[in-house]
Amino acid sequence: MTATTTAQVQAPQAQAHQAAAPWTAFGKFALVFGIAFIVTYVVSDFMGWPLFTYHPATGRLAWGYEAARRGQGPAMYWYGWTVNCLIVGAIAGALATMLPDSVARRIPLALTWILLVAAFPLMVYSLLPLLTR
């Protein structure tokens, strides 16, 4: 698409800009899901709280945290952390759909990207034992 045709397409959209946000149930769900997901991931990582541990060499799954067993290869916690976040995020998001619009509107939208940026140094910090080895 050329710049000219794109500008023609975008011009009516700019005129149709809406000031007020339509906070649908999905919008409330998505916003709170994202926030809860990131907070849960950081907490799960720092506290060592996976929902389950996967042992890839043997294909074994165990509930919660389980250290690697001698002679049975490494243990993986990342899957357990991620599923933790999906569950907590889904529950928090589902509860958020019941929020009135006036309350949902008070949640700063900037949290969507600020939390991601803030999580980066925290994740680096959690990896310092490897980075400084």
Place this chain on the structure above:
Amino acid sequence: MPFITINTFWTILLVIHGLAAIALIGALTHQAVAVALPVRVPADGFITRYRAVHSAGYATAVCVLWVFTFIVGAWIYTKYRVYIRIPLEELGYWKTVAFFDLKEHMVSLGLGMLPIYWYLWKNARVAEFDSARKWLTIVLCVICWQVFLTGHILNNARGFGT
């Protein structure tokens, strides 16, 4: 007799993962550039046309590609942990291992923000969402580049063909 060998299967999966990642990084970069440096007046030239894309059209593709790349990557991750990471640790490539872990962290965190990212783009006419939509897109794009380059470097250290 199997149709393909186990090594070929995982190699194909790694190539699919890489190709999906390239498509994702292309779509997200296009969108991020368009939203960070929007074209106000029609003009010619490659850069201007690159910036002048209809950004909202990329949102669904970005979400689908992120989830698809994530799932394939999560599948390959089991083999990485046993056959790639252990030799890297034995060779003392601790920083490489750490950066790969960082990649896994960031790709998960980005996954969590996909629903609100999609919602913000599906309501692209809402002025109230403009700033969050712009910065979330840029941050996801930066994460995507970090993740892509880390995967690429790790593949050079010990990946395809090793």
